[in-house]
Amino acid sequence: MSKPESKGKEVAKITSECIACGACEAICPDDAISISDAGDKYVVCPVKCTYCKKCLEGVCPVDAILTDRV
């Protein structure tokens, strides 16, 4: 009866499909998206992300952004 998946908060997450176009970084109101250290894809900072969902609304050309729980 336990719910191990129910803890934490919802945030956006960028998958390895990211082609580093930068579109999501430009629309994030909380400055939560930035280029990775390797420079080959973008990443979401789960602390800064307020899950406004703007980056989840068709911004990404390769559907690389999904919902995660941290």
Ligand code: SF4
């Ligand atoms: S859900 Fe909103 S706050 Fe979080 S990364 Fe996407 S645009 Fe930024």
Ligand code: SF4
């Ligand atoms: S919009 Fe998609 S492909 Fe472009 S940087 Fe963001 S996650 Fe990567």
